[in-house]
Amino acid sequence: MRIAMIGTGYVGLVSGACFADFGHQVTCVDKDVGKIEALRRGEIPIFEPGLDALVASNVKAKRLDFTTDLKAPVAEADAVFIAVGTPSRRGDGHADLTYVYSAAREIAAALSGFTVVVTKSTVPVGTGDEVERLIREANPSAEVVVASNPEFLREGAAIRDFKFPDRIVVGTDDERGRKVLGDVYRPLSLNQAPLMFTARRTAELIKYAANAFLATKITFINEIADLSEKVGADVQQVARGIGLDNRIGAKFLHAGPGFGGSCFPKDTRALVKIAQDHDVQLRIVEAVLGVNDIRKRAMARKVSNAAGGNLRGKTVAVLGLTFKPDTDDMREAPSIPLVTGLLDMGAKVRAHDPVGMEQAKKELPEIEYCADPYECARGADALVIVTEWVQFRALDLARLKAEMAQPVVVDLRNIYRPEDMAAHGFTYESVGRVTT
Missing domain, CATH: 3.40.50.720 (NAD(P)-binding Rossmann-like Domain)
Structure with missing residues (x-):
């Protein structure tokens, strides 16, 4: 399969390198000339264990390359992944989709033949609908399916997470789109990775719901830690005692100074805003954000x-x-x-x-x-x-x-x-x- 990966940030670079390692032909595209030149020299702009060797081996095998011009890679691609940033919009906490929509317009102009355009960036529910509208508006004759394929990568363990995932979520109702993405992920079938097909909006919500739930687990055990200090209990033993319950699980029950990073704060805020836009109040998630900031x-x-x-x-x-x-x-x-x-x-x-x-x-x-x-x-x-x-x-x-x-x-x-x-x-x- 020929794949164009739009964006060489954390998600785009890890995903592109892993797809190339599966045997696909991958071109990673980025507007940052300096970053592309550095990648061509073998310089990795982020620290992720094993990523430098993975990129180098697939560049050497001519399965992975880098460019600033998306026209040729998109025209030749079976699947085009949008993996650009979606930072919190200044002032209101909504996800800023400027880069996603800009990529969609550029992709539309370069499409040739049947192509699956996939949002891998974390995006609010309904973003796929707008991406499809923009593409069809810019190129009415395009033979395209727009799908959602959220990432679930942990920084520091991203390559293993990509190659041995708990699940692969693909959001599309189009059978041709399902077939293309099934072929993209077929190399993982030996690992028996569950490939879960859903509607596009459902896939978009799964990503936000997963991150909000994990953030909630962290915040819960942090509050239990505060109580443990007051009553003379040991939060580590409490966490082990509840984590051995299969319904709860031990992961993300480590008390500490609060969660941070590129995903949990941004995505929990965005989920609250999505809910508010639809007249739904997510009181638990709102409390998680407040408690974490105070902590x-x-x-x-x-x-x-x-x-x-x-x-x-x-x-x-x-x-x-x-x-x-x-x-x-x-x-x-x-x-x-x-x-x-x-x-x-x-x-x-x-x-x-x-x-x-x-x-x-x-x-x-x-x-x-x-x-x-x-x-x-x-x-x-x-x-x-x-x-x-x-x-x-x-x-x-x-x-x-x-x-x-x-x-x-x-x-x-x-x-x-x-x-x-x-x-x-x-x-x-x-x-x-x-x-x-």
Whole structure:
């Protein structure tokens, strides 16, 4: 199959490389000349484990290439995927569909022969209808089917998620469209990946509903963590106790500083706006957004309390800046309101992240960046673990304590055991567990 992937962001680049690895002929298209030139040189603009090798091997095999001109790739394609950004629209929280609609118009002008145009970007319910209208308006003679095929990729595990998916959702009622996309995903049949065909609007809603539900699970366990601290319970054991119930499941029940990233905040806000546009109130999802925002802002106060209630003139070391491990993504990372709050309290902040510091400097230019955790901890009055990078899970605690001015650790990811930290002489604060 010949595939044109419009957009070389996170979703477009990972999807394009994986489709090429299936044996399809894939051309990734982007208007950013610098990005395309870098990709042709083998430079990957995002950090995703294994992606550089996957891109390189498929470029070498001549199954994957990159261009700024979509005309030829779209004209030759059996399927054209729209994988451009849909950021929150400034001011109202709606998804900004400017890039999606612009891509649809350009695709329309280049279509030749029967083609399936697929929205892979996360888009509000009904976007496929508008994409189809725009294409038919721009090119009335086009032989085209517009489908929805939402992505369910976790940053840091995207390649495995693409090749071993829980499900593949395809939204189209057209039999020709189903056949083309069935052929596109046929290589996954050996993995017995469920291929789920739905109506287009249903597929669009599945994506938003999935992300909102996962965000709800995170927020729920965070509130249970707050209660655990007050009543003397251990939230990790609570999470395990409820997660062993098959109806609940253990995933996304890890208490922490709140969710961030490119998807959950944006998509939950967009879902609330979609509901409001249709006179439906999603009270649970609205509460999830409110609770999460408050929680992220409250983490600085948690650090202040652990350090004696006053941070003015003190140095705080922050380990981990990205919203999760194995990515350099800083979008809506909990570290941003945390660091901003610490600075507002008069603290001097030093930080270290294994891969995210270049991105972090754009968001947090006023702090000091350090080469490793021990340099970061040197002279600090408190240390905060914000992102659960594997590099932080086995720190030399004796060395860490020796570097610090005061042995105060606030572990927002619960990666250490309170008894171990107490044995090394730390004042240790975690999330949803007894303070030592």
